[in-house]
Amino acid sequence: MNDWVIAIIKVVFIWVWTLLVAVVMTWVERRGAAMIQDRLGPNRAGPFGLFQPLADGIKLFTKEDIIPANANRILFILGPILFSLPAFSAYAVVPFGDKIVIAGKEIILQVSDVNVGFLYVVALGSMAVYGVIVGGWASNNKFSILGGLRSTAQLISYEVPWGLALLAAALVYGTFSLREISIAQQGTFLGFLPNWGIFRQPLGFLLFIVAAYAEANRVPFDLPEAESEIVAGYHTEYGSMRLGLYLFGEYVNLCTLSALMVTLYFGSWHLPYLNMEAFLGPISYGIASFLVFFLKVSFFLWLFVWVRWTVPRFRYDQVMGLGWKSLIPLALANLFVTALAIQLTV
Amino acid sequence: MDLYFWIFAVMAVAAGLFTISSWEPLSSALGLLTVFIALSALYLHLHAPLVAIFQVTIYAGAILVLIVFVLMLLVSPGERMRAIQENASYRVMGGILGLSMLGLLAAGTKGVSDLICARSLPQGFGHPSGFGDMMFREYLLHFEVVSVLLLVALIGAIYLAKKNI
Numbered sequence: 001m002n003d004w005v006i007a008i009i010k011v012v013f014i015w016v017w018t019l020l021v022a023v024v025m026t027w028v029e030r031r032g033a034a035m036i037q038d039r040l041g042p043n044r045a046g047p048f049g050l051f052q053p054l055a056d057g058i059k060l061f062t063k064e065d066i067i068p069a070n071a072n073r074i075l076f077i078l079g080p081i082l083f084s085l086p087a088f089s090a091y092a093v094v095p096f097g098d099k100i101v102i103a104g105k106e107i108i109l110q111v112s113d114v115n116v117g118f119l120y121v122v123a124l125g126s127m128a129v130y131g132v133i134v135g136g137w138a139s140n141n142k143f144s145i146l147g148g149l150r151s152t153a154q155l156i157s158y159e160v161p162w163g164l165a166l167l168a169a170a171l172v173y174g175t176f177s178l179r180e181i182s183i184a185q186q187g188t189f190l191g192f193l194p195n196w197g198i199f200r201q202p203l204g205f206l207l208f209i210v211a212a213y214a215e216a217n218r219v220p221f222d223l224p225e226a227e228s229e230i231v232a233g234y235h236t237e238y239g240s241m242r243l244g245l246y247l248f249g250e251y252v253n254l255c256t257l258s259a260l261m262v263t264l265y266f267g268s269w270h271l272p273y274l275n276m277e278a279f280l281g282p283i284s285y286g287i288a289s290f291l292v293f294f295l296k297v298s299f300f301l302w303l304f305v306w307v308r309w310t311v312p313r314f315r316y317d318q319v320m321g322l323g324w325k326s327l328i329p330l331a332l333a334n335l336f337v338t339a340l341a342i343q344l345t346v
Numbered sequence: 347m348d349l350y351f352w353i354f355a356v357m358a359v360a361a362g363l364f365t366i367s368s369w370e371p372l373s374s375a376l377g378l379l380t381v382f383i384a385l386s387a388l389y390l391h392l393h394a395p396l397v398a399i400f401q402v403t404i405y406a407g408a409i410l411v412l413i414v415f416v417l418m419l420l421v422s423p424g425e426r427m428r429a430i431q432e433n434a435s436y437r438v439m440g441g442i443l444g445l446s447m448l449g450l451l452a453a454g455t456k457g458v459s460d461l462i463c464a465r466s467l468p469q470g471f472g473h474p475s476g477f478g479d480m481m482f483r484e485y486l487l488h489f490e491v492v493s494v495l496l497l498v499a500l501i502g503a504i505y506l507a508k509k510n511i
Contacts, residue, residue, distance in 0.1 A: 075372065115473055119399040126407025130379065133414055137372050145418060152415045156408065163403075176474055 010111050014091055022251035023053045025301060032305040063240040068139065071237065075138035079234075080242045083131020084249035086124040090256045093117045095179050097293050098269050098277070100286025109290060110179055117178040118170070121260060122163055125215060128253065129155040132217075132224060135246070136234035147233025150316065151224035154214055157323035158221075162211035164331035165204045168338040169264050172200050178260075182268035186275070194272035197265035203334045205265045207327055212257045214323070216250065219308040223316055258300035262293060269293040350391055358384035369428060371417045375410060382406040393472040 027042070027050060034041025045051040067076055097109030114120065129152055136148025173181045181197075189195040198205045214221040225233035235246050262268060269289035270276075276288050314322070358381050365377035382405045389398035420426060430436060481489055 072370070072372075075376075078376075114395065116395045116399050119396070119403070119474075123399050123402040123407060126403055126411070129407075129411055130376075133411075133418070134372070134376070137418065149415070149418050152411055152418070156411055156415075159407070 006105075006107055007111070010107075010109075011092075014096060014111060015088070017096075018088070018091055018252055018255050021255050021301070022248055023057075025251045025254065025305075026053045026056065026247070028302070029305050029308070032302070033309045036306070036309040057244070060241050060244040065240045065242070066237075068141070068237050070140045072138040072140065075134050076237075077242075079131055079135030079138055080238070080245035080249070081131075082134055083128060084245050084252065086127040086131075087249045087252040087256065090121050090124040091252075091259070093120050093178055094256060094259045094263060095182055095268065095293070096259070097286060097290035098182075099289075101282035107286075108179065109286065113177055113179045115175075115177050117176045117181075118166055118260070118264075119176055121256070122159075122166065125162070126155070126159055128215075128249075131246075131249070132234045135238065139234070139237035141237050143230040143232070143236045144234050146230045147224045147236070150230075151217065151234060154217075154221065154223060154319060154323070157320060158211045158214035158327070161207050161323065161327035161331040162215060164328070164335050165201075165207040165211065166264070168204045168331075168335045169197060169201055169208075171335070171338050171342055172197070178263050182263055182270075185267045186270050188273070194267055194270070196267040196270075196272075201265065201334075201338070203330065204338070205261075207331050207334065208265070209261065210322075210327060212261065213304075213307065214319070216253050216257055216304070218250075218254070218304055220311045220314050221319060222313060223319055226313060228313075254301060254304050255297070258297045258304070259293075261300050262296040266296050351388065354384045354387040354391070358388070369431070371420075372414065375414050375417065378413075379406055379410055382410065395472055396474050396477050 030052065031041045031049065042049040042052040045055045067073055092111045093114055095108075095110035095113075099106055099108050101107070132151040132155075133148045136144040136146075136151070139145075169181070170176055173184050175181060175184075185195050185197060187195045189199050193199045213219075217224050223233075225235065227233075230236070235243055238246060269292050271292055276292070277285055280288055361377045361380035361384060365374050365381065368374045368377060382401060386398040386401040386406075389395075389401060
């Protein structure tokens with residue numbers, strides 16, 4: 001097998017996998033919400049209502065596709081595409097396992113291991129806002145524009161602590177490559193803790209997860225689509241599959257953010273106190289590392305759902321205040337302390 | 347012929363022309379976004395991935411987003427934009443400025459291209475660590491001067507925004 005074929009297989013695999021996870025996530029979200037609110041949720045289509053996403057998909061596809069008369073047609077169509085495109089491309093540098101050896105050939109379970117790894121994720125993360133702005137603007141609706149405006153301000157504010165938290169992690173590991181960061185998290189830290197990023201960067205992780213919720217427009221930061229104030233925010237005018245793309249892009253985003261959290265702070269594919277590579281065969285090790293990685297990712301995906309149905313929404317000035325007055329100073333302090341600690345210990 | 351270069355160079359120029367000729371302010375902004383992305387693709391081609399990433403993160407992800415933010419706050423920006431675009435003196439001034447910049451660029455391009463083509467790339471060129479080494483060893487003074495300049499701009503912005511400090 002030559003490298004091109006392997007690369008294409010990896011791309012297709014991770015693409016289909018992410019899509020599948022996003023589809024299942026819509027079901028998890030609804031069932032999870034029902035569980036937390038002590039009701040049943042969708043349970044009619046298939047066992048446990050598992051075919052509900054399929055039914056939703058068919059519904060969205062067969063609905064009438066409406067573009068408002070006074071909307072800007074081209075930008076209206078472009079909006080959802082601009083939103084989901086960066087979400088899909090960001091996964092290219094995030095690993096989904098260690099490596100698998102097939103017929104003597106070592107295959108790294110990552111689409112591409114570039115030395116500017118997570119800066120690429122940051123860059124694409126900052127692109128996602130255009131989908132929201134363009135959609136909100138093109139709809140020619142006050143609620144949509146308000147949603148777009150809120151989203152712009154929110155994303156700009158939370159990108160700063162997000163990037164600073166990431167930078168502190170990069171300082172600890174001395175690299176931007178996500179694969180190298182993953183490999184560096186093997187073994188133990190201080191003799192008894194697993195050597196995971198969270199123990200080296202506890203504050204960094206906290207900042208990262210708060211900013212990640214804001215970046216993904218999730219509760220408690222879902223001000224851009226706060227239905228009690230501005231109907232549905234930037235996607236008020238959207239229906240059928242265009243709305244589907246927005247919702248879908250959000251779940252793909254969650255997937256990437258969860259994978260990033262696992263890679264940077266939760267030991268990637270490593271199990272604590274256990275070196276899987278030592279006693280597993282080359283192929284089973286590859287599969288096991290993928291499963292361990294995905295298990296951790298699914299926990300964070302569940303956490304997104306859990307938080308959404310537990311925590312109430314912030315007020316808008318609280319969101320801005322938290323971003324600029326607490327998170328950014330904390331992130332700067334975290335960066336400074338990390339740099340100082342590295343300078344003193346190296 | 348370098349196909350990669352031509353694809354993105356043509357894309358950048360076409361998007362640039364679209365940016366200055368479009369009547370819709372948001373379309374213009376998206377045109378500018380395309381210019382930034384095409385430029386960052388060209389930086390990648392020049393073995394400078396870090397510069398490419400910064401181009402996208404800072405210009406497309408932060409500066410342009412702020413411009414769009416302002417656009418959304420304007421009342422009927424389309425009409426205002428049209429008034430500005432149709433103003434004859436603005437047009438003449440913009441034309442003169444644009445043409446003189448073009449001349450400057452054309453004069454500089456030849457010299458720069460001679461300089462770059464004559465150089466061979468050192469080992470590990472474009473790697474983030476090499477970039478950092480260079481910035482904080484050889485060009486530390488320049489870096490500090492720029493940071494002071496940015497601080498001045500920051501203080502100036504606060505002074506302008508807040509009437510009574």
